[in-house]
Amino acid sequence: MRSIDLITAEQTKRWTGWRRRRGFDPSALLILVILIVLALIIILPLFLPWFFVFKTRLEFARYPWALPKQIMWTNFKEAWTAVKIDQGFINTVQVCIGAIVCTVPSAAMAGYIFARYRNRWTEVMFYVILTGYFVPVQMVLIPLHKLNGQLGLLDTLPGVFLPIAAFGIPFWTIIYRSFFRSLPSELAEAARIDGAGHLGVFLRVMLPLATPATVLATLLVFIGAWSDYLLTLIMINNQKLFTMQMRVAQFINAYGTDNMPRYAAAAVIAAAPTLLLYIIGNRWILRGTLAGALKG
Numbered sequence: 001m002r003s004i005d006l007i008t009a010e011q012t013k014r015w016t017g018w019r020r021r022r023g024f025d026p027s028a029l030l031i032l033v034i035l036i037v038l039a040l041i042i043i044l045p046l047f048l049p050w051f052f053v054f055k056t057r058l059e060f061a062r063y064p065w066a067l068p069k070q071i072m073w074t075n076f077k078e079a080w081t082a083v084k085i086d087q088g089f090i091n092t093v094q095v096c097i098g099a100i101v102c103t104v105p106s107a108a109m110a111g112y113i114f115a116r117y118r119n120r121w122t123e124v125m126f127y128v129i130l131t132g133y134f135v136p137v138q139m140v141l142i143p144l145h146k147l148n149g150q151l152g153l154l155d156t157l158p159g160v161f162l163p164i165a166a167f168g169i170p171f172w173t174i175i176y177r178s179f180f181r182s183l184p185s186e187l188a189e190a191a192r193i194d195g196a197g198h199l200g201v202f203l204r205v206m207l208p209l210a211t212p213a214t215v216l217a218t219l220l221v222f223i224g225a226w227s228d229y230l231l232t233l234i235m236i237n238n239q240k241l242f243t244m245q246m247r248v249a250q251f252i253n254a255y256g257t258d259n260m261p262r263y264a265a266a267a268v269i270a271a272a273p274t275l276l277l278y279i280i281g282n283r284w285i286l287r288g289t290l291a292g293a294l295k296g
Contacts, residue, residue, distance in 0.1 A: 049264035079265035088247040098161035099225040111176025133170035
């Protein structure tokens, strides 16, 4: 019996080694299946409008999930005119630029101060700012609306991008603080020996070294501001100031799902800039920027 057990154990060991050499691992296969399912959950909604965008209204009503019999580009032209995408595009770009200008420089300077000038007071201030990261925007919509009204920012684009910047600064301050703490302090000391002041050290030495974090912040703040819907819905009533997302939503509310092909075309046009920006900047986000910004 002992010899039989030894033979069985040897065969099991050989079978396990053969499976590993062949690349067969049940746990790895299960993880792969889970990742594929999660990826499909994220990717499929991106492809959903393409089932409707090239169809006529009649074809969509009869065969909504079938492939289009004929590719019709007129839906894009009609959507551009009906939704007034050109005006929404200009408003959205202004919101994105304002959010970037108000968020990235402020977060970079704050992160540098908290990383290089550490004492009891700066640590307290850092954790006070950190609490802003855990405050959801839905919790402060009513007081934020009242504050914008008192400041005269309702129905203005600054009334949208200033709150976006306020909610983004805590997170990017954490990122910049981690990045600046990972840089060697000898660089700043050498710059001071050469006669550079605090501002010169920051602008000429530290900030250029933080280019990966800056690129990441610029890309993600732009994408977040472009995709914003809630703050624009609450702060803007003037249709001339509607952003892309508001104009697309206004179209579906006005015409319903009967014009789904035209609505799908408008949704594709609205999402195209962020998708293109991600495709262009994904090497910064995936290969080095995020890892560089979060190290330390």
